Amino acid sequence: MRALTVILTALAATIATLAEPSARTQALSGVPLTLSSAQVSLEGTSNIHAFTASTHTVTIQSMEVDGTPSGNLLDYVLQPGHLKSLEVTIPARSLTSPKEGIDKNMHKALKVEEHPNIRFRLAALEPTGDGYRASGLLTIAGIEKEVGVALQTQRIGAALSITGTTELLMTDFGITPPKAMLGMLKTNPLVKIRVELQLDGR
Secondary structure: OOEEEEEOOOOOOEOOOOOOOOOOOEEOOOOOEEEEEEEEEEEEEEOOOEEEEEEOEOEEEEEEEEOOOOOOHHHHHOOOOOEEEEEEEEEHHHOEOOOOOHHHHHHHHHOOOOOOEEEEEEEEEEEOOOOEEEEEEEEEOOEEEEEEEEEEEEEEOOEEEEEEEEEEEHHHHOOOOOEEOOOOEEEOOEEEEEEEEEEEEO
């Protein structure tokens, strides 16, 4: 089958918050779709309190679709073997927490100066009993690891809502769990990642 390669714009990458009614959108060049909202969040714990951090700054750098899409493109790319590749980036510094004092330590642990972007490259998208499993290569702080993400999808009119979750160990990516309060606060290396995206038809 002839591969249809679609290079997606890397400009206008900042996605407004889900709560904003006039959210800016990221148009996917050459594809009748728009990434209208996005949020990536993490949840973690320490020996003193839980913490969260999130970002709405998500860029789809590129996507490759196998064959010539027919019918509804959203349905087409979810069929086995049709979505060949997908690359997404997030500026590591855009991850922020509502809890005071966390951002500085988190950005230091993520080595945002040396490695400004978090990157995910999709290798395979496979249907499961109640959704999909996305597997690929995740790069954090300059370290690349294979990961799997459990996905749930929901059609909302012409839009497709995608929610994904996975758990990661900071230490797998060479990240030393942050400490604070002269070492009295110690962070659990296990964090839960949640991804929420919405694709709209144009």
